[in-house]
Amino acid sequence: MLWFSHDRYLDHVAGSGHPERPDRLRAVAHGVARSAYGEALDRREPTPATQAAIELVHPTGLYDAVETVGLAGGGRIDADTVMNDASFEAAMLAAGAGLNAIEALTAGEGDHAFCAVRPPGHHATASQSMGFCLFNSAAIAARTLTGGGERVAIVDIDAHHGNGTQDIFYADPDVLFVSLHQSPCYPGSGAVGETGTGDGVGTTLNVPMVPGTTGDAYRQAFDQVVLPKIESFAPTWLIISAGFDGHRNDPITDLGLTSGDYGDLLARLLPVVDNGRQIVFLEGGYDLEALADSTEAALSVLCDQTVTHPEAVTTGGPTNASIAAAMALHDLG
Ligand SMILES: [Zn+2]
Numbered sequence: 107m108l109w110f111s112h113d114r115y116l117d118h119v120a121g122s123g124h125p126e127r128p129d130r131l132r133a134v135a136h137g138v139a140r141s142a143y144g145e146a147l148d149r150r151e152p153t154p155a156t157q158a159a160i161e162l163v164h165p166t167g168l169y170d171a172v173e174t175v176g177l178a179g180g181g182r183i184d185a186d187t188v189m190n191d192a193s194f195e196a197a198m199l200a201a202g203a204g205l206n207a208i209e210a211l212t213a214g215e216g217d218h219a220f221c222a223v224r225p226p227g228h229h230a231t232a233s234q235s236m237g238f239c240l241f242n243s244a245a246i247a248a249r250t251l252t253g254g255g256e257r258v259a260i261v262d263i264d265a266h267h268g269n270g271t272q273d274i275f276y277a278d279p280d281v282l283f284v285s286l287h288q289s290p291c292y293p294g295s296g297a298v299g300e301t302g303t304g305d306g307v308g309t310t311l312n313v314p315m316v317p318g319t320t321g322d323a324y325r326q327a328f329d330q331v332v333l334p335k336i337e338s339f340a341p342t343w344l345i346i347s348a349g350f351d352g353h354r355n356d357p358i359t360d361l362g363l364t365s366g367d368y369g370d371l372l373a374r375l376l377p378v379v380d381n382g383r384q385i386v387f388l389e390g391g392y393d394l395e396a397l398a399d400s401t402e403a404a405l406s407v408l409c410d411q412t413v414t415h416p417e418a419v420t421t422g423g424p425t426n427a428s429i430a431a432a433m434a435l436h437d438l439g
Pocket residue numbers: 264265266349351389390391
C-alpha cells in the first residue's frame with residue numbers, strides 16, 4: 107500500500123477561516139496513526155509534476171497564470187480559490203503524487219496508492235482553476251495513463267460534482283467519468299442527463315443525490331448503475347476522487363454518509379480492476395473528525411480488504427429518482 111504525501115502541502119493556506127485548510131491533512135494523518143495500518147504503509151514523498159505533465163490537461167495559459175500568482179506570493183483566483191506563496195509548489199506536488207503513483211504501481215511496487223494531497227483538483231477544468239482547486243491532479247494522472255493506451259475509470263465520490271474532471275474528459279471515449287454528488291449544491295453541474303459528447307457519448311455518468319441521502323442509496327446506485335457501467339466500459343485502471351465531504355457531519359454539505367459508508371463504497375469499487383492499478387486521490391472533506399474516521403475506514407479496505415467501521419453504515423434517507431433515470435439513460439437493466 108503506497109502512501110504519497112508531502113509536508114509542503116501543509117504550507118498552502120487559502121486564507122483565515124477557509125474550510126480547505128492545512129488541518130485537514132493533519133486529520134488524515136491522525137486517521138492513519140490511530141488505524142492498525144500505519145506501519146504497513148510504504149510512505150513516499152512525491153516529486154513535483156513537470157510543466158509538460160500539467161499541460162497534458164491544462165493549456166499553457168492556465169499553467170502560466172497559476173505560476174505567476176504563486177511567484178508573486180499569492181493572490182485570489184476566484185471568490186473561493188486563493189493562493190499563497192506555497193500554493194503553486196503544493197499544486198505541482200499534488201499532481202506529481204499521481205504520476206509517482208503510476209510509476210510505482212506500474213513497476214509492481216504496491217497494490218494500491220493513496221495520494222493524500224492538497225490542494226484538491228476535481229473542480230479545475232482544463233482552462234479554469236476554481237472551487238479550491240488549481241490543477242486537476244486526477245485528470246493529469248488519467249491523461250498520462252490513456253497516453254500509454256490504458257482505459258481509465260474515474261469515480262468521484264466527493265459530495266460536490268467533479269465538474270472539472272467531467273469537462274476535461276467529456277468527449278474522451280478512453281475515460282469513463284462517474285460522479286455521485288449532492289444536488290442542488292456547488293458547482294451546480296452534474297445532472298443525470300450529462301452523459302458525454304461526440305466520441306465520449308455514454309462515458310460520463312452522473313448520479314445526483316438529494317440532501318440527506320444515506321449510504322443505502324449510494325449502495326443501490328453502485329449495484330444498479332455504477333458497477334454495471336464500469337464493467338461494460340472495461341477499464342484497465344481505476345482512479346477514485348475521494349472527497350469525504352459527504353459525511354453527515356461535514357459543515358459545507360448536507361449528505362448523510364458515515365466513514366463506514368465510505369469504507370463500504372471503496373470495498374465495492376476496488377475489485378473493478380486488478381490490484382496494482384488503483385489510485386485514490388484525497389479531494390474534499392471539511393470536518394476533521396470525519397476526515398480521520400474516513401481515512402481509517404479507507405485504509406482498512408485498501409490494506410486489509412476488510413471494512414473496519416469506525417461508524418456504522420447508514421440507511422433510511424430519501425430515495426433518489428436519479429438512480430432509475432441513470433439506469434434508463436445508460437441502458438443498464
Ligand atoms: Zn467537495
